[in-house]
Amino acid sequence: MLSLGNVEVVYDRVFLAVKGVSIEVSEGGMVALLGANGAGKSTTLKAISGLLMPERGEVTRGEVRFNGRDVAHLSPPERVRLGIAHVLEGRRVFEHLTPDENLIAATSMHRDRRRIAELREKVYGYFPRLKERLSTKAGYLSGGEQQMLAIGRALMIEPKLLMLDEPSLGLAPYLVDEIFAILEQLNRDGVGILLVEQNAAAALDIASDAYLIENGRIVMSGAAGTLKENPDIQEFYLGRAGRKDYHAVKHYRRRKRWLA
Amino acid sequence: MDLMYFAELAMNGALVGLMYALVALGIVLVFKSSGVANLAQGALAMVGAYVVWWLADPLGAPLWAAVVVGILIMFFFGRAFERLALRRMIGQPVIMVIMLTLGTEILLRGSAPALWGAQMKRMDIGIGQQPIVLGDMLINRAYLAGGVVAVVLIGLAMLFFNSRQGVMLRAVSDDQTASWAVGISVERAIGVSWGLAGIAAACAGILWGSVQGVDWTLSLLLIKALAVAILGGLDSIGGVVIAGVAVGILENVIPGYIDPLVGGGTRDLVASTVILLTMLVRPFGLFGREDIERV
Ligand SMILES: Nc1ncnc2c1ncn2[C@@H]1O[C@H](COP(=O)(O)OP(=O)(O)OP(=O)(O)O)[C@@H](O)[C@H]1O
Ligand SMILES: [Mg+2]
Numbered sequence: 221m222l223s224l225g226n227v228e229v230v231y232d233r234v235f236l237a238v239k240g241v242s243i244e245v246s247e248g249g250m251v252a253l254l255g256a257n258g259a260g261k262s263t264t265l266k267a268i269s270g271l272l273m274p275e276r277g278e279v280t281r282g283e284v285r286f287n288g289r290d291v292a293h294l295s296p297p298e299r300v301r302l303g304i305a306h307v308l309e310g311r312r313v314f315e316h317l318t319p320d321e322n323l324i325a326a327t328s329m330h331r332d333r334r335r336i337a338e339l340r341e342k343v344y345g346y347f348p349r350l351k352e353r354l355s356t357k358a359g360y361l362s363g364g365e366q367q368m369l370a371i372g373r374a375l376m377i378e379p380k381l382l383m384l385d386e387p388s389l390g391l392a393p394y395l396v397d398e399i400f401a402i403l404e405q406l407n408r409d410g411v412g413i414l415l416v417e418q419n420a421a422a423a424l425d426i427a428s429d430a431y432l433i434e435n436g437r438i439v440m441s442g443a444a445g446t447l448k449e450n451p452d453i454q455e456f457y458l459g460r461a462g463r464k465d466y467h468a469v470k471h472y473r474r475r476k477r478w479l480a
Numbered sequence: 481m482d483l484m485y486f487a488e489l490a491m492n493g494a495l496v497g498l499m500y501a502l503v504a505l506g507i508v509l510v511f512k513s514s515g516v517a518n519l520a521q522g523a524l525a526m527v528g529a530y531v532v533w534w535l536a537d538p539l540g541a542p543l544w545a546a547v548v549v550g551i552l553i554m555f556f557f558g559r560a561f562e563r564l565a566l567r568r569m570i571g572q573p574v575i576m577v578i579m580l581t582l583g584t585e586i587l588l589r590g591s592a593p594a595l596w597g598a599q600m601k602r603m604d605i606g607i608g609q610q611p612i613v614l615g616d617m618l619i620n621r622a623y624l625a626g627g628v629v630a631v632v633l634i635g636l637a638m639l640f641f642n643s644r645q646g647v648m649l650r651a652v653s654d655d656q657t658a659s660w661a662v663g664i665s666v667e668r669a670i671g672v673s674w675g676l677a678g679i680a681a682a683c684a685g686i687l688w689g690s691v692q693g694v695d696w697t698l699s700l701l702l703i704k705a706l707a708v709a710i711l712g713g714l715d716s717i718g719g720v721v722i723a724g725v726a727v728g729i730l731e732n733v734i735p736g737y738i739d740p741l742v743g744g745g746t747r748d749l750v751a752s753t754v755i756l757l758t759m760l761v762r763p764f765g766l767f768g769r770e771d772i773e774r775v
Pocket of ligand 2: 262263385
């Protein structure tokens with residue numbers, strides 16, 4: 221469904237942030253994109269949703285295909301209409317609107333009022349908690365509720381591909397579990413998911429495939445289970461204690477330098 | 481007797497204030513969607529008045545047609561301004577955009593009289609001169625008509641902002657990137673808000689033009705409108721009504737009592753004092769939205 225081929229992204233015409241990334245998400249797949257701070261995860265998602273534009277970023281090489289169609293020259297709203305939803309890092313709900321208005325704001329592609337009402341009910345079905353806070357401004361919701369609202373808002377566009385940028389950021393573990401359970405549910409209901417996470421453990425548990433990005437390059441990819449077993453991943457991303465022998469670190473450094 | 485004098489000043493002042501509010505509406509509409517202070521609204525109102533006068537007088541269109549066509553022209557004028565000037569400024573600091581609107585205000589102030597002649601034009605929209613007598617009070621007929629029209633238009637704007645389209649405009653003012661991400665065409669939304677500001681400008685221009693004649697001084701309404709918008713809280717449509725009435729009453733009542741003592745001239749101080757005091761005491765106005773700070 222989604223296929224990135226050798227995508228290169230440059231900010232401000234000079235800063236090369238993503239250096240030839242290739243990623244595949246199949247119809248209804250669940251793929252994780254892992255990496256440390258500044259690795260280029262968010263930039264990759266923005267290349268897919270088209271949100272590089274307001275940040276003076278640009279795809280300078282490679283192609284972004286969605287269902288076979290090259291979308292690189294479409295505006296963000298046009299990509300949304302193809303079914304690409306991007307839940308931004310840091311939630312970014314419309315703070316001065318109520319939760320209900322947040323959902324309504326995401327319906328510009330729908331004509332049919334009945335359909336909109338159905339979608340809203342569906343979102344409240346996934347996130348019953350939002351229904352209890354209907355008249356509060358979204359800015360006053362808790363972090364977890366805001367994340368749920370951000371996901372619910374993206375669901376209003378009936379996405380085929382739901383991209384989430386660090387949905388676990390700053391949330392208590394039980395909330396991370398709750399949100400990831402809903403992502404699994406959505407995936408079972410047929411929504412393809414591309415999940416960006418620093419919380420590799422949680423992401424590898426629900427994803428079927430995963431990519432590891434470092435310094436703007438994919439350095440590892442494969443089935444989530446395989447990546448979870450990989451010693452480097454265990455050491456540096458899953459934070460397994462007690463295995464910090466110097467040799468392994470050096471081996472990893474060497475590998476990193478070679479890949480860069 | 482004294483109370484009656486006060487009531488008459490207050491009543492007429494309130495009506496004038498509502499007409500200020502109609503000019504201020506154009507500032508609020510733009511601020512509510514793009515977060516930019518629109519300092520061109522005074523000149524837009526002036527252009528609106530000129531256009532309607534031009535359609536009705538030299539071109540000889542019937543008044544109703546001149547009004548309708550004038551409103552349409554100003555809608556597209558607002559949209560064109562956004563499309564041709566403001567859209568190039570995307571990514572620039574907000575202060576640059578505000579300076580651009582101010583520059584446009586000054587440019588229009590000079591060019592409309594150059595185009596249509598600087599002499600004041602009379603615009604008669606068929607409202608009689610005789611005041612309406614209400615008990616012992618004399619109410620200005622033109623102010624009454626203007627106030628009613630203003631209230632109706634502001635009410636329509638309120639309804640609009642609670643509609644689906646309006647919610648999307650408010651979303652744009654909250655977070656442009658997030659708006660793009662959920663499929664809102666941000667540029668078009670901002671263009672629509674400028675078009676609506678153009679409509680508000682046309683209506684305000686017609687009302688004020690019929691009251692004080694059509695010439696460049698109409699653009700000075702910008703100061704009054706700014707006072708009203710700032711006091712009301714820049715992004716609150718309801719606030720504009722309350723603040724408009726407040727400024728209008730103050731502007732009429734204060735000179736009514738103080739001018740005879742000091743020899744006149746206090747009227748024009750009211751608006752600027754309101755702006756200053758609001759900025760010092762309550763920068764986000766009476767009903768402006770608070771910045772949401774959560775910890
Ligand atoms: N708007 C921008 N202009 C210039 N450089 C940018 C911009 N956004 C990101 N970068 C740079 O691009 C690189 C990748 O950033 P990106 O935000 O994609 O990382 P990330 O993997 O999402 O990190 P994090 O986990 O911290 O969110 C970083 O070096 C960052 O400094
Ligand atoms: Mg990021």
